[in-house]
Amino acid sequence: MRFFLFIFTQTLRNICHSWGVQLMTLLTVTLSVLIFSFFYLIYTNMLQAGEKLGQELRLTVYLESPLNPAEQEEFKKKVNSFGKVEKIIFITPEQAFQRLAKQLGNDSDVLADLSPAFLPFSAEIYPEKDFHNLSRIKEFSDYLKNLPGTQKVQYGQAWVERFGHFVKLLRFIVIISGTLLILTTLFMVSSTLRLTLYARQDELKVLRYLGATNSYIKGPVLIEGFALGLFGSSLGLGALFFLFQWIKINFSSAVFLGLFELRFLPMTTSAVILLGSIMLCTLGSLLSIRRLLKR
Amino acid sequence: MVETLNESLSPHDHSVLVEIVKVTKIYPPDVMALRNVSLSAEKGELIFLTGPSGAGKTTLLKLLCRQEIPTKGLIEIDGNDLNTLSDNAIQKLRQRIGVAYQDFKLLPRLSVFQNIAMPMEVQFKNPKDIRNRVTELLAKLGLSDKQNKPAGKLSRGEQQRITIARAAANSPLLLLADEPTGNLDAVTTGLVMDLFQELNENGSTIIIATHDESIYRGTNHRKFELQQGELF
Known part of the structure; x- marks a missing residue:
């Protein structure tokens, strides 16, 4: 107890000093x-x-000639052999003519x-409601195109491909930014703490002469790293939450955002970010003090 | 590596606490600071190391607190060979040695109280006991009114008394004082020597390096003179 x-x-003394x-x-x-x-x-x-858009996705296969019930069953079997579909x-x-007339409304004349x-x-063809099918839609479309009797396949290729590329790009940005920010945090925390320790070198020397053990010297530095991770990530996540709320309130009526409900990071993800930051900062502080104690 | 320390301290126990055998210290490139010095001090003894500046007094004290390592020879404190102790064991041993440095080694931004409390804090002593001990030492050395002042703002004489108080804080097994009265007047010298006397009576072994004849003249304690690195 007294140790802590x-x-x-x-630790408080060190923080106040720097x-x-x-x-x-x-x-x-x-x-x-x-x-x-x-x-x-x-x-x-x-x-x-x-995922939401994927649920509404369908492929329209234009056929060269009408299919009788037996041919329809055969067609269904061939489609299902590629991947699961919800319905055909x-x-x-x-029926198509009636739909067209309905879509034209007053201009149906x-x-x-x-x-x-x-x-x-x-x-x-309505594929299974699984977003991952989006990336396979093109393959699915190519497969359907090659089926005997198929004239043309349509599924809104342009936006599906663009959306797929956009998500890929976003994933890349998340991975790159995550890696860079992890390295930045580690470097910043270890460098800053090392600088503060260099400034306190005389004090550390005196502490060593007075018999301070490594744990007495390391302990406060590790707590500083832990506190930096805890408060830094809490503030970061808190700021993100307020930013999210602001976007939600001010842009929820926008057409794009009206397509789906904006969601904040799940609790588990927030907890992982928090714990990850704490671990990184503590590791940074450990690196700084280890180098200094080796000198 | 010796990991454990022999720990024994009873007042006026006449076993050997400090054993220095044929110790030589050469600073690079070839400055001979000590040559074949041998000395032993019993538990509860008070010893004066005298000699002119540059004779090797400070070097000998630095070797005893493992601030320096001898080039040759053996140094044992309470049965522990300083050459073979692990880092951790050295730190544990240092907790039992108080050193009043000639250059004080105080932390100027910390208060007088905090400076004196440091050796007790590194041993995680009870905060109440620390407060009482610091207050007691400040009173004994005439510094009661200075306890909250930053150590760096005080005069050299006051700083010297703070380093002595810090060395005495843990009532150490061994107290090493390097020119402890160099910046003090006769009255404060008296206060410091009274404190040393009291610690010694309570069992601490004290080695004082000094060239101030007034503090050892007429005493019954052993005196050793160092001249150009050799002990007489």
């Missing part, structure tokens, strides 16, 4: 956590958006002199 009392007293540098380090940790978690928040929300609906030219026969027989 002395270690905490010593509060300016400590504050700068705290802000660095806060900003690092804020930047990383901000990208991660966007990434997770994009995944969620992709066959659309006759008449343009179809007055036309026969439904100009529209092809088609099949609407």
Whole structure:
């Protein structure tokens, strides 16, 4: 108990002595956590958006000729052999004509002199509601294109591919920013603490002459690292939460954001970021004091 | 490596506490600070090391607290060979040795109280006991009104008394004092010597390096003279 009392007293003494540098380090940790978690928040929300859009995704296969019930069963078997699909609906030219008329609304009279026969027989394929299918949609489309009797396949290729690339880019940014920010935090914390320790070299020397053990010298430095990680990441996550709330309140009516509900980082993710920061900062402080005690 | 320390301290126990056998210290490149010095001190003894400046007194004290390592020879404190002790064991031994440095080695930004409390804090002593002991030492050395002042703001005489108080704080097994009265007047010299006397009566072995004849003249304690690194 007394050990901890002395270690905490010593820690407070150190923090008071170099509060300016400590504050700068705290802000660095806060900003690092804020930047990383901000990208991660966007990434997770994009995944969620992709999932939502994936649920509404369907592929339309235009066929060269109508299929009888036996051919329809055969077609279903072939489609299912690629991957699981939720349902397949066959659309006759008449049903397609009715849909078109409905979509045209008041302008449906343009179809007055036309026969439904100009529209092809088609099949609407609804893939399983799994976002990961998005990346396989192109492969699925190519497979369907090669089925006998297929004229054309449509699924909104352009946006699916763009969205896929965007999510990939975002994942890349999250990984790169995460790695860089981890290295930055580690470097900043160990360098700052080492600087404060260099400034206290005389004090450390005197402490050694008075018989201070390594744990007496290391303890406060490790607690400083721990506190920097704890408070820095808490502040970073807190700032992210307020930023998130502000975006939610001010932009929830925007068309894009209206597609899905924005969600904050789950508790487990926040806890992992918090613990990760604490571990990084404690490791940084350990590195700084180890180098100094070796001298 | 010797990991454990022999720990024994009873007042006026006449076994040997400090054993120095044929110790030589050469500073690079070839400055002979000590040559074949042998000396032993019993527990509870008070010894004066005299000699002119540069004779090797400070070097000998530095060797005893393992601030320096001898080039040749053996040094034992309470049965522990300083050459073979592990880092941790050295730190434990240093906790039982009080050193009043000639250059004080105080932390100027810390208060007088904090400086004197440090050796007790590194041993995690009871805060109340620390307060009482510091207050007692400040009173004995006439520094009661200075306890909250930063050590760096005090005069050299006052700083010298603080380093002596810090060395005495743990009532150490061995107290090494390097020119402890160099900056003091007759009255404060008296206070310091009274403190040393009291510690010695309570069992501490004290080695005082000095060239101030007034503090050892007429005493019954053993005196050794160092001249150009050799003991007489």
